[in-house]
Amino acid sequence: MGGIEFLKGHGTQNDFVLLPDPDGRLELTEARVAALCDRQRGLGADGVLRIVRSAALGVEAEGSAGEWFMDYRNADGSIAEMCGNGVRVFVRHLVDSGLVSEREFVIGTRAGDRPVRMHADGSVTVQMGPAAITGTSVTVVAGKPFSGVAVNVGNPHLVSVVDDDVDVLDLRDQPDFDSDVFPDGVNLEFINLLGDDALKMRVHERGVGETRSCGTGTVAAVAAALHLAGTDAGEATVDIPGGRVVVEIRRGGSTLTGPAEIVARGELDEAWWAGLG
Numbered sequence: 001m002g003g004i005e006f007l008k009g010h011g012t013q014n015d016f017v018l019l020p021d022p023d024g025r026l027e028l029t030e031a032r033v034a035a036l037c038d039r040q041r042g043l044g045a046d047g048v049l050r051i052v053r054s055a056a057l058g059v060e061a062e063g064s065a066g067e068w069f070m071d072y073r074n075a076d077g078s079i080a081e082m083c084g085n086g087v088r089v090f091v092r093h094l095v096d097s098g099l100v101s102e103r104e105f106v107i108g109t110r111a112g113d114r115p116v117r118m119h120a121d122g123s124v125t126v127q128m129g130p131a132a133i134t135g136t137s138v139t140v141v142a143g144k145p146f147s148g149v150a151v152n153v154g155n156p157h158l159v160s161v162v163d164d165d166v167d168v169l170d171l172r173d174q175p176d177f178d179s180d181v182f183p184d185g186v187n188l189e190f191i192n193l194l195g196d197d198a199l200k201m202r203v204h205e206r207g208v209g210e211t212r213s214c215g216t217g218t219v220a221a222v223a224a225a226l227h228l229a230g231t232d233a234g235e236a237t238v239d240i241p242g243g244r245v246v247v248e249i250r251r252g253g254s255t256l257t258g259p260a261e262i263v264a265r266g267e268l269d270e271a272w273w274a275g276l277g
C-alpha cells in the first residue's frame with residue numbers, strides 16, 4: 001500500500017509541507033503536524049498546508065467562493081488564520097499540478113477568501129485583505145523593550161521599528177509580549193526603515209519561532225510603517241532573510257507579491273504516520 005502524498009515548498013524560505021487531501025480524509029492532529037515539521041525527526045518545515053476542497057471541509061469553509069481551502073498549521077501544531085507565504089506556495093502547487101487551470105482564482109482561508117494571481121515566472125500576487133491598525137504595545141527582546149504598532153492581517157502582529165540593524169537582535173528565545181493585548185499570541189516583526197519605499201525585517205512567528213520570512217508579517221510591517229508616516233496607502237519592498245517581497249497597502253486592502261517554489265515530493269511512511277496518533 002502507498003503512503004500519504006506530500007510536497008515540500010517555500011516562499012522566500014518560509015518552508016512548508018503540503019498535504020494534498022482533496023476529500024478531507026486526513027486526520028491532522030497537533031502531534032502529526034509537530035512531527036512533520038520537526039527538523040530532526042520529521043521532514044522539517046515552518047508549517048503545514050493541507051490542500052482540501054472547501055466542499056469537503058463543511059462548516060469551516062462555509063461561504064467560501066474558493067474551490068480550494070488552505071488549512072494552515074504552525075510548526076508546533078497550532079492552527080492559524082492565515083499565511084501569506086503559504087498561500088503563494090499553495091497556488092503554485094495547484095497551478096503546476098493542473099488542479100486549477102486558471103491563473104486567477106480564489107483560495108479559502110480561515111481569515112476569509114483571498115483572490116490570487118500566478119504570474120508567468122511562477123511568482124504569485126495575493127490580495128491579503130485589510131491590514132487593520134489596532135493599537136500599540138510593547139515587546140521585550142533579551143531584556144530590551146521595543147514599542148510597536150499592532151496590526152491585524154487576519155492574524156495578529158506587532159511591528160517595532162528598530163534603530164540598530166535588525167541583524168543584531170537575538171530572536172532565539174520567545175520575546176515577551178502583553179498577553180492582555182494578544183490573548184491568542186502574536187507574530188513579532190522588527191523592521192529597519194530603508195527609505196520611503198523599502199524595509200528590512202526579521203520576524204519571530206507565533207507557533208514557530210524565528211523564520212526567514214512571514215508574508216502576513218511583511219504586510220503588517222508596511223502598514224505600520226505607513227501609519228507611522230501618517231498615511232494609509234503606499235507600496236514598499238520588504239527584505240527578509242529569505243529574500244524580497246513587494247507589498248502594496250491601500251484603503252481597505254493590500255497585496256503581497258513574491259516567489260513560490262515546490263522543491264520535492266514523496267510519500268510519508270504510513271506506519272510512522274499512524275504511530276503518531
Ligand SMILES: N[C@@H](CCC[C@H](N)C(=O)O)C(=O)O
Pocket residue numbers: 014047074079080081082083084085086155156187205206207208213214215216217
Ligand atoms: N508564515 C506565515 C504566517 C503563519 C501564521 C503565523 N505564525 C500565526 O500564527 O499567525 C506568513 O507567511 O504569513
